[in-house]
Amino acid sequence: MALPILICDDSKLARKQMARSLPPGWDVEISYATNGQEGIEMIRQGKGDVVFLDLNMPVMDGYQVLEAVQKNDLPALVIVVSGDIQPEAYTRVKQLGALDFIKKPTNKAKIGEILVAYGIVESQQLLELENDLAALAKMAPPKQDTLSPKIVDYRDHYQEIANVAMGRAADLLARLLDVFIVLPIPNVNILETSELHMALSSVEENESMSAVCQGFIGSGIAGEALLLFHDSSFEDMSKLMKYQGQLDDNGQLEVLMDIANILIGACLKGVSDQLDVGFSQGHPVVLGQHCNISDLINNNTHRWQKTLAVEINYTIEKHNIQCDLLLLITEDSMPTLNNKISYLFEHNEPTSK
Known part of the structure; x- marks a missing residue:
């Protein structure tokens, strides 16, 4: 009898990547x-004896799912698969009953190891499945794709790539400051510069902000990373960073630049690793201090035109700290970016019963 497997993730790309990572030929x-x-x-319908669970999802997130499974004693073995790789995230899901934690993007070998470790698949069975697939691949002629080109949901893919990248940046910041970063679902829009402030859903019109921008380019993809730091966050952030100087404008600028270096650098590294490109980064530029969002954007409209805007809002649990990281990718970069994503997406799709 086939084993009911449930893949729970708001990203279509992540669901397909996870399905492809399961042992080939597994019943x-x-x-x-x-x-x-x-x-x-x-799970209540019996469709999830084994569940591969994302953490950052709308309606009900992964932590809430684990709580519900634990509270209601639901018959499900849950393995978390997430881009949020902070040490505290791992600790929390284990406390809530998760079997194990796999970081995105998924890896076939790691999935196999975990399935064997928890007795879901026997090691000999896994070896036989892999050998059967290898033998079949040698015998079968090359597959000819006679179907029309598939329509790829690029927006979903941008969001999933950003999800993994933001998790890596949060992990670095969490380890440096010994905190837990609350991560959102990335907000993705293709818009004109005049619409940019509308994409910043978490920023109040009259809120005072400071901002740093850093350009990046590589393999036909170019853009800028923009860090918007809420001025109300400087005091708590300086304490976490153990900043010893005066928290005047110069001191705040130093704190701002340090946070920008951490988040922008780690996030771009996460994107470049997934797309297999190398980004060269320009020098960071201060766009403004203690401005509201409209003034900040209006004073810098010459920098951006139509753009792919990916917004990631970082907040730190138990601290009054909030900042927004935007990746603004130029319109000219979109064909190259989409080609990279199409390659990652591959051509075959897993079947669902």
Whole structure:
């Protein structure tokens, strides 16, 4: 009898990557859920004896799913698969009953190791499945794709790539400051410069901000990373960073530049690793201190035109700290970026029963 497997993730790309990472030829029946609430319903329906669970999802996140499984004693073995790789995230999901934690993007070898370690698949069975696939690949002629080109949901893919990249940046900051970073679902829009402030859903019009911008370019992809730091966050951040100087404008600028270097550098590294490109980064430029969002954008409209804007809002648990990181990728970069994503996406799709 086929084993019911549930993949619970709001990203179509992540769901397909996870399905492809399962042992080939394994007798399973795969179901998909796009948020935690759907996931719980499917577990109750017997469609999730083994669940691969994302953490950052709408409606009901992964932590809430684990709480519900634990509270209601639902029959599900849950393995978390997430871009949020902070040490505290791992600790929390283990406390909530997760079997294990896999970082995104998924890895076939790691999935196999975990399935064997928890007795979900026997090691001999896994070896036989892999050998059968290798033998089949040698015998079968090259597959000719006679179907029309698939329509790729690039926006979903941008969001998933940003999700993994923001998790790496949060992990670095969390380890440096010994805190837990609360991560959102990245907000992705393609818009004109005049619409940029509308993309910043978490920023109040009259809120005072300071901002740093840093350009990046590589393999036909170019853009700028923009860090918007809420002025109300400087006091708590300087304490966490153990800043010894006066927190005047110069001191705040030093704190701002340090945070920008950490978040921008780690996030761009996360993007470049996934796309297999190398980015060269320009010198950081201060766009303004103690400005509201409209003035900040209006004073710098010459820098941006139509752009792919990816917004990531970082908040630090138990501290009054909030900042927004935007990746602004030029319109000219889109064909190259989409080609890279199409390659990652591959051509074959997993089947769902």
